[in-house]
Amino acid sequence: MKQIVIDTVRNALENLKEKWGLAATPDVDVEVPKNEAMGDFATTVAMGLTKILKKPPRKIAEEIVEAINASIPLLEKGGEGGFDIFESVTIAGPGFINFKFRRELFYREFEKLLTERHSALRTDLGKGRRVQVEFVSANPTGPLHIGHGRGAAVGNALCNILKAAGFDVEREFYINDAGLQVKHLGRSVYARYQQLLGNNVPFPEDGYKGEYIKSISDEFIKRAGDKYLNKTFEECGAFFTNVAYKKMLADIAQDLRDFGIVFDRWQSEKELYVKPEDKGRKSEVESSIDALADRGYIYEKDGAVWFKSTLFGDDKDRVIVKRDGEYTYFASDIAYHKDKLDRGFDTIIDIWGADHHGYIPRLKSVLEAFGLPREKFRVILIQMVALLRHGEPVQMSKRSGEFVTLREVIDEVGADTTKFIFLTRRADSQLEFDIEVAKEQSAENPVFYVQYAFARISSIFRQAEERGVGSQKSEVRSQDISALKEDEEISIIKRLLQYPMVFEGAALSMEPHRITYYLQELSGVFHSYYNKHRVISDDAELTKARLSLCRAVQIVLEEGLKILGVSAPERM
RNA sequence: GCGCCUGUAGCUCAGUCGGAUAGAGCAACUGCCUUCUAAGCAGUGGGCCAGGGGUUCGAAUCCCUUCAGGCGCGCCA
Structure with missing residues (x-):
């Protein structure tokens, strides 16, 4: 639907280009307005053109709208169905152009969602390209703590998103077993x-x-x-x-x-140092350094071996082999990341604790030295988790042995709640995790709010089957859908149809929390609807239509929760 | 000293590529269960977007600067 608006505006601009004396068609930026009453989509393109055209934005907007009105019949002929697409195209505020779709278009898209289900929610951004995501990678010297849990939750959700977006994803855990x-x-x-x-x-x-x-x-x-x-x-x-x-x-x-997280591969650091049986063969660490040397990025100084990372933007060169002949930790990282490249990944994503951020420039340097374009390597930093109990900080020192493990938190708070809380924050902001709050507020916890919406719908379907008025598996019929006329119903349909955009945004920005927020909003409009209107009533046609609406909400909730790695219970 | 992240309602946090009247949950207060799950709904109050300057049609968002918090800055891992 977003694409329809973009195409419409672009088409209009194409026609105006000559009149305005522009060399190229300006980029079209379409967004969903904050306020639903303003319209379904809006573009700010007119305001962006004020400088170039030296005309007031509203005047430009008027010209664009005129051009759009002139081209709409073409769209209609172009197979968009036997109706006008837009209810209205209006100018508002400083120069926004607001688009309102005809209800029929929503019905059509909604029907598509019901028949295609989960596949209607996904966009193929990856086209099968291979992505490797390394996360958690905790030292095997103690149990996982809450910070690892955050990395695990975010990494897992991100992998789920990328997979749903058509990437071939591999989840990997790097074992620091050599040091x-x-x-x-x-x-x-x-x-x-x-x-x-x-x-x-x-x-x-x-x-x-x-x-x-x-x-x-x-x-x-x-x-x-x-x-x-x-x-x-x-x-x-x-x-x-x-x-x-x-x-x-x-x-x-x-x-x-x-915690609900399974890795595809566990890579041992130690193995990178193993020399193969046959004589003359070198360990991966050795051969990766050789490869850098072949490219002229290695030199010796003060009895140590250095990598010229400054060539790629690092603030100083880095030691790979110490004066005493031992390798630094960085040496195996070089081997490891070269190995990732050799395994043929198109994009490499590392998820680290924020305290390792100082390592980004040197690893970027390594991958660039091996020829990977800058933008194909991405580090996602997970900020620290402050663990609290009743508002009091819990000591987290591995050395003293005084710390709360992830295991304890899962046992006490629950895996779903823990994951969900981690996924309601942006990865790069510090977060407070109060065990007591997460537990005691369980009734008010956002994860239950979303799960409850799902469970409620499941319950409605149980009821419907009992009364023989419909089931989850019922066929969708177009004539039923048009019985959905209430404002709340249209509002839910619109919200459902926004999911692919939210999902795409989450995939491109690699921010799983966007889905979390969306699910809360969707649950909100559903709960509100549920309290105001009855799904199952004496009106058989209306009941069928409303069950379809419930089914659609259920599909989207299920999809979103699955991506977050959170369960969708049928009863609560 | 240098670098990275953060600063938004009493608390915890969202805020898309610079857009319209800055949002949600919790906490507080007022109502709603003989009907599909009240882990829910309806409503009220709550803001110098840390401070200051700049960029422009337009800034919570971009730039500079100050302040505050967190984390880094090894031939440690």
Whole structure:
């Protein structure tokens, strides 16, 4: 429908172009007015042309409207049905041109929604292009916390959006299993193990002190008894480290599954360092550095190996191999992102905690050095989550072991509510998450508001089937739809037909929260309608029509909730 | 010191590419259940869009600056 307006205006401008002496047709910008009474769509193109044409905007608008009126019959002939498309095309305010569609057009589009269902709601923006989204990627050294949960919820919703928009999406979790951190984990578990068996070794300075360390140690005892008692960390540390982080990783995967999020692929950092069996072959880290060197972006200085990231806008060059011969963390990141390119992704999206924002320029540099156009790499930063309980901040220190895990929040608040709250905020604004508020307000919680609308409709259909007046599977008939004449009904239909635009906006801007807000608005107009009008009545035709309306709302709610990763319950 | 993010109603937050009278939820107050789910609806009040300057037909939105909060700025991961 938006396209109809754009085409109409563009067509008019095309005709006016010569008269105005313009070289090119100006871009047409169409929006939905804030106030529904103003019209269904509006364009500000007349105001934008004041400077070039040196005429008052309203005068320009008049000329455009005249041209539109002259061209409408053409549209009618062009297969838009046997009726005029517009109820009115008017000028308002400083020079807005407002468009009101004829009701028949809404009916036609509405019928399309009912017959095509979910496929009518999606636009193919991706055309099968491959997108890789890396998110969460938490260190496997402790349980997931609430911040990871936010990243998981946003990443998951974004993937759902992109998939619905026709992209071939891969969800990936990058495992930081190579660095010092997992070693600290191993040391911590080793120390607890010894202590639990009475060998009072000192707990490592950089160790993890959480309860979970103790429970992993307990498992070691259960499985291996005192086999490693009094052995040094040098003797058995690799074993402890290995088993411990794998256990952590398994827990993380389980937490994510319980949060409703499943990854397609888990990439180990350590594997990037593995040299293949056959001699002469190099690890991915080595060959990725070679590839940069081949392009002339590598140099040595002060005994270290550097990447010339300043060539691509970074404020300083970055070390890849330290003076002591060890690789920096950045080295494996180079290998990893090169690997993403080699796997043939068209677009690469990384979702990071906002505290990593300083890494964006250097990774952009890497991908650009390997030839990926700037706009094909996108980092979405997830701002910090301040966890509260009764308005009081909850301490979140991994080292001290004092923190609330994602698992605890899911168990206490619920996965749906938790996800929904994360998705009602823009990713780049900090957010307060008060566990008690999320829980206690459960009756007033926005997620229930939306789910309730869905459940209510399900209930109406149960009722309808009981009385034999209709069901969810009923065929839609055009003559039924025209019984929908109430203002609220037209209003709901319009709102439903706006979904594809909201969805497209969310996909292009990569902002899932737009869908969350839309669903709340749609639920709002439905609840209001429900209270004012009865769906099932003695009027059989009207009942059928209203059931169709309910069905359509249900389809859109289901689609939106599915994208957010939130359930759509039939009963509440 | 430099860089990034944020500052909108009492609280938590939306606000599309610069557009019309700046919105929602919570909290407060007033009403609505013998009829499809009251986890709902109808209504009332609530604003120097942090402050100041600029750009223009037009600014919460863009630019500059000040203030406030958060996060970064290693041959750490």
